[in-house]
Amino acid sequence: MTEPDVDRVAARLRQQLADQLAAAGRLHSPGWRAAVEAVPRHELVPRFYAETDAPGLTTWVPITPELVGLDEWLRLAYADETLITQFGGREIDWADPQPVSNAHPTSSSTLPSLVVRMLEDLRVEDDHTVTEYGTGTGYSTALTCHHLGDVRVTSVETDPHVGARARTNLARCGYRPRLLIGDGLNGAPGCPPADRTIATMGVRSIPAAWVRQTRPGGLIVATLRGWMRSLGLVRLTVEDGHTAHGRFLSRDPSFMIARQQDAPESLGMLPAPDEGTNRDTRYGPEVLTAPDSGFVAQLALPHARYFSMPTDDGTVNTYVLDAGNGAFAVLTPDGEGWTVRQGGPVLLWDAVEQALAPWHAAGSPDPTEFGLTVTPDAQHVWLGAPDGPSWRLPA
Template identity: 75%
Template structure:
């Protein structure tokens, strides 16, 4: 396939992608549709890893024009899928790429449906200035440049190699926004204040720098997440007194967490068999993995993580550990019911049960019924209204 053939095929695939995103309700405005139809995503992912449907450990396979053929590479480049371009913060050896399993993706071209949904939620106009945190491949940056003009776009990437590739991809498309390699959590005050801030990675709480660098009345669109799971996408309006408030948006987007806020490598200490106090509990570990109850559990235990492990007799227990203070809760089946053994400076499972009771008393609402208030002193998630039940986000 010659270059003109590639360009023609890519243009058709972009139109098909736009049709798909519009049909799904993600792409709603003509201006963003024009950007999707114009920006060649394949330029930003000349090679990538795609997740397979193989059973067992999550496995990704390499995709390049040489490995799978130009036609298949192009079709995958324009699929509504997240395409991985880095694992574990290390560069991929493209001289001999191999399938990768049980790895941690650290850079990608995000699912187009999520990208355009966030851009639509950003509510921009022709004069809007935007600070983007997390350049990645540069695809979303290019969409912003097409819509607003590159001079109104500032984008920050923490990884030098990732930033260098994005700069080259953007230049190839004729865009030269202000592209910086630094800590995105600190923003870039020199070009602020901005009308909008958008983050394409998850954060445990909203960095104060983002609020300080957003004009009063401006918006911040970002994903809040914990060490167990994503909490969800929030849109906050910044006030003229340095606070911000808003709601979670519908859906359950999950971004990689900011590297600066990643969980400690150690999960924490497994408690001794006789450590802590044991009681019956009405809730088993399944609540940690279910969508809505998992959201509440993450709020209740912002520093916890969990895993399951069989004992010598084959009984599988689930360990919930807080590596920041050594609190623990161990869930063990007892016939058709569960027991919990917990200890440390706080009783993790007590906190979960109290939070679940508050949530259930409100008729188990979806995350979109929760809001967020950020002040210079604290950040909290609340249910129903700002004076309703609330949970503090980690500082």
């Protein structure tokens, strides 16, 4: 393929991607459609890792034109897939790229259907300014520049190597937004409040700086994450620079968590076999893994994580541990039900049961029935209405 061929094929693939996103109900506005059809994702993400569907450990393989050929490279660059560009905060050795397993992706070009959906959810108007947190490859930054113009777009990236690469690639494609390097949890230093704020990394709660740096009446679209799972996508209206409120738009989207908020490496100490007190419980570990009850359990256990481990007799126990305060709950199958052994300063499984009770009473709704209120003192996720049952997010 010659260079003009690459351009022609890429343009056709962009149009196909736009058709696909529109057919899936993710892309509605002419402005965002024009951006998807124009922004050359293959130039912003010229080499990346793609997840394989082989069974077993999650494995990613390197993708460059040299490794897979121009056709396949372009096809993958315009697939509705996340393209990974960094693992474990370390730069990839592109001189000798190898398959990677069991790794922790730390930068990527997010799934286009998710990025576009979030941009649509942002409800931008032509004269709006947007601040984005998590520049990554710059793909979503470029879409926003194409729609609103470079001068209306600011993007913040914490990793200097990632930020520098995005700056170079964006400039090569003709986009020159304001790009800042720094911890976006502290906002965008020196920038006036924007009409819209969007985050393409997950956060445990909404940073106060994002509320301060969004104009009153403006919107914030972000994904909330816990250490056990993603909570989902929220859209908040800012009231006065200190308070904001809104609802969850969906549970599904999951972003890599802000680097500064990643869970501690250690899951915590396993309790001794005679530690804690036993009781029966009707809930087993499935409430942690099922989509909607898992959302509620994450709210009830903001600092905990869990894993399952077989004992010598083959029984599989599930350990729920809070590494911060040493609290634990161990679930063991017991006939039709479960036994829980709990200990430490907080009774973790009691907290899960107390959170599930009002949720069941409300008919076990999905996360779109939940909302979030942000005040200078605390952030609460509520069920139904702001005065309904609520759970505090970690500060």
